[in-house]
Amino acid sequence: MRIRLCLTLSLILWTPLSPAWGAERPNVVLVITDDQGYGDLGCHGNPVLKTPEIDALFKESVRLADYHVAPTCSPTRAALMTGNWTDRTGVWHTVLGRSLLKENFTTMGQIFQNAGYTTGMFGKWHLGDNYPYRAEDRGFTEVLRHGGGGVGQISDAWNNAYFGGSYFHNSRPVPVEGFCTDVFFDAARQFIKKQKAAKQPFVAYIATNAPHGPMHAPPESSVPYQNLPVDLANFFGMIANIDDNVGRLRAFLAEEGLAQNTIFIFTTDNGTAAGDSINNGGMRGKKGSEYDGGHRVPFFVYWPEGGLTGGRDIKPITAHVDVLPTLIDLCGIPVDSSIHFDGRSIKPLLSGNAVEWPDRILVTDSQRVKDPVKWKQTAVMTSQWRLVNGKELYEIAVDPLQTLNVIEQHPEVVTRLTQFYDAWWAELEPSFKEDALIYLGHPAENPASLTSHDWITEGLPPWNQGDVRKGLAGKSNTGYWNVKVVEEGDYEIRLRRWPLSADAPLDASLAPGDPVPGDTAFRSHPGKSIPIVHATIEVGDQKAAIDVPSGAREAVFKLPLKAGATRLSARFQTKDGQEVGAYYAYVKRLSSLK
Known part of the structure; x- marks a missing residue:
């Protein structure tokens, strides 16, 4: 089957490599925000929201122009952490025990920790609040996180809101002061400074709960948007605060002499939750949707010593399952051959050395039910096509708003994508019965x-x-x-x-x-x-x-x-x-x- 061929090829590409660029292993800083869509950035044409720091990163970075995630929070994080399809990991919802990342999957934290990196996780984990699913159980040595899927959710410290309260530091609740995003970025800076002093390579995974609702922002961040409805003003205020923190973190890395050999990534976990009325990046759908607005999001990577600079766009389709294999490849980390990935390293695309690149097929879906349902809110995707729910076909380059269903005109495309999906589903379906305990x-x-x-x-x-x-x-x-x-x-x-x-x-x-x-x-x-x-x-x-x-x-x-x-x-x-x-x-x- 085609799906098996792709997996075999990927394992060949993931043979352990020495670092391709630089004498020292690069550090990794991965910033992922929550519910911020493609259009919720100034550099992507937002006419209201100001994001000067992320815009500056955009201008200097290599950008994945057709990068896809899951349409909701936990599923994207599961794929990001493991390089596996969300449904395979058991994480196809955000509640119902379906946000627990099955313990037989090896995570980014474990892989980098085993390779000698010190690993830190700050903010939103949302892959389990009990042993053996917590970030501190999955390879992250320094953890400051809230509970559940957001501050104030039921697994979080009681009476938490976005200002002050308590977060879990390596499993124990500790009091904090300040706005949540500021707290998480500050903890990441402290972690990075400590690793620099110890001369340890590090991974800092900064996963903000903002701008996820409820919509709270520091007043000074939301003031420029007070002419908007209160929810949208605070949604944009949270993003403005994230932008400030990204700028401070990048300045800090430069001051510490770490910017040149740090792989710095900015991305988001799904489509916008609230900003689509202002700018949706020319797409249909938002958070939760099977259309591109639900799952096509920003991805910027900047690494001067590795040559990942210059404001270049990578046009072939990529996805969340590619992130971990790519970081492994970029950092030259040896990985046990028994570890399975559904994604592949896109290092050849990033470096501009891809002589040939396959016409890949990728899948994303929005299940949000107790047990997965075939074709439920599903997109089967290539760089050219989107087969939605098995009933609609869009040629995305000429119809980015996905308004013209051309399924009757291209039966051969429908057959190819349907056959891939059927094989994909048949392979994953037996795992749906494997409960996370x-x-x-x-x-x-x-x-x-x-x-x-x-x-x-x-x-x-x-x-x-x-x-x-x-x-x-x-x-x-x-x-x-x-x-x-x-x-x-x-x-x-x-x-x-x-x-x-x-x-x-x-x-x-x-x-x-x-x-x-x-x-x-x-x-x-x-x-x-x-x-x-x-x-x-x-x-x-x-x-x-x-x-x-x-x-x-x-x-x-x-x-x-x-x-x-x-x-x-x-x-x-x-x-x-x-x-x-x-x-x-x-x-x-x-x-x-x-």
Whole structure:
């Protein structure tokens, strides 16, 4: 099959190489922003938003002009970290346990760490908040991150907003001051300075949660856009703040004498969430869409010592799965031949030495369901064509807005792309049944802190702290966790409606948290009182239930658990018969039966 041929060829290209340019191994700084689209930059024609620092980077960089990611957050990050199709990694959604990067995949952090690099991750991980899925479990030695998919989401520190609060530093919450993006860039600079002093090559992965909603920005950053609606003003304000930070970071690298031999990348994770009304880069669709506006995004790479300068455009189609193989190639890192990649090194394109380049076929989709559905919001792409949902064909060079469906005129193109997709799907489909399991009783995280973010359910689970405060209930707001009991023994399971850090009774209401500039923060919702009187738990075939007195802060169960994969479901019942899922569960191994 064609897909197998492509993979075999790629493995040949990934034979370990010595560094092609420079005597020392280059450092890597990878900046990826959240929900910023192709048109959300001045250098891409935005008539309102000012991004002078990123515009300057654009002018000096090699640019991937037809670079594609997934239409949403976690899937892009999974592909970026592993060089594999998102659906293969198990990450095809942002919640429902489908944002957990399966543990059998080797990450960028692990590959570079094994090659002697020091690795840092700052900001948004969104590939799992429990062992073994956290950034600190996947090869990153210095980590400062928020929880879940954004600041103030349910896995994040309680009452976090975009200013101040706490983030997880190497698994432990620490207080921070300042706007989130400033905090993450500052932590990255401190990390880089330390590695320079130690004469260590480094990877700094800076993944901002901005400009993802809710729309909060430093007032000084959003002031120039106050004539716009509040959400858009703060969306642009967040990007302006990112632009300032990119400029400060580049100036810092120059001052430290690191700019020449640092591979500096700027990119984003999907199409715009809010800026399409001003400038959408001449494309159709936005975040979540199968059309180009959902997944074609900026990618600028600058490396003076490697010759990656000069403001050049790379026109052949490329994708997120290519980033890791390319960085491995550029840095001359030996990689075990057993590690699989779906992407390929585009070093020949970047260096201008590509004598021949294949007419590649790439796939992206937007599943956002519990289990993948064939052809759901799918684009099968080449440099010339886009086959959308198996029913629409666009010749992208002459129809970038994807308005003229020419599927009837090019049956041979449709056949070729459909055959590729069918083979692609058949190869990946068996892996869809391989659930990512949260570990219980592992010494790296004991107790394990589970949240409804990772419930397996048919609907959208409560995923942010506003949902918890609202007390979302009913069948559509319950679910179960896929877990792995690491060691047989006695376990304590503490069920809570409010997290430990809130320390509030199960049936208590909570006052709203303080507002922050911009949109309404998740914490600004008042916490609804729920009259909880009963709690039930199921772990595999074990079931238990207890009554809950008024004022109790938690419902505590102690159960003997056998080692192995299972499901854990925890629920509360109210005095009026309503069912509420336990948004938080803390599971601790008390003793071993070995």
